[in-house]
Amino acid sequence: MEDVEEVSDYxxxxxxxxxxxxxxxxxxxxxxxxxxxxxSSYKMPMKxxxxxxxxxxxxxxxxxxxxxxxxxxxLNQTEEFKGKCDVFIFEGVxxxxxxxxxxxxxxxxxxxxxxxxxxxxxxxxxxxxYRNSDIGKSLKIxxxxxxxxxxxx
Numbered sequence: 127m128e129d130v131e132e133v134s135d136y137x138x139x140x141x142x143x144x145x146x147x148x149x150x151x152x153x154x155x156x157x158x159x160x161x162x163x164x165x166s167s168y169k170m171p172m173k174x175x176x177x178x179x180x181x182x183x184x185x186x187x188x189x190x191x192x193x194x195x196x197x198x199x200x201l202n203q204t205e206e207f208k209g210k211c212d213v214f215i216f217e218g219v220x221x222x223x224x225x226x227x228x229x230x231x232x233x234x235x236x237x238x239x240x241x242x243x244x245x246x247x248x249x250x251x252x253x254x255x256y257r258n259s260d261i262g263k264s265l266k267i268x269x270x271x272x273x274x275x276x277x278x279x
Contacts, residue, residue: 143191198257207229207234208253210251211248236262
């Protein structure tokens with residue numbers, strides 16, 4: 127399986143969250159300077175305030191969510207799960223979609239990796255994932271009955 131793809135997905139999410147936080151700061155600074163320039167006569171419309179506050183909160187939450195896994199990904203700290211699992215494959219709106227491996231106590235996400243939606247089902251899985259996260263690193267799916275490796279369609 128392609129480990130590089132999973133890590134690049136994580137770094138893309140981290141980069142996007144950083145850009146969003148920087149954008150939020152820039153928007154807040156723009157309106158602060160605009161208010162300072164026009165004095166007390168300038169009142170920001172409530173709709174714009176709501177949009178800025180919502181975007182800023184969303185940006186900060188995304189950043190905190192993605193940054194907390196950075197040490198684990200950089201240090202390549204992984205754990206393994208093996209056993210009976212349910213595999214769910216779904217379409218993405220603009221991307222190739224995703225793949226979710228569900229064990230009794232853990233759900234781990236991957237990019238689709240070439241698997242098709244008709245390959246949903248119960249299998250035996252060997253999964254490496256980044257410790258304390260739901261970010262998958264590598265995946266091997268075996269048929270539950272004859273223990274052969276399931277190839278992407």
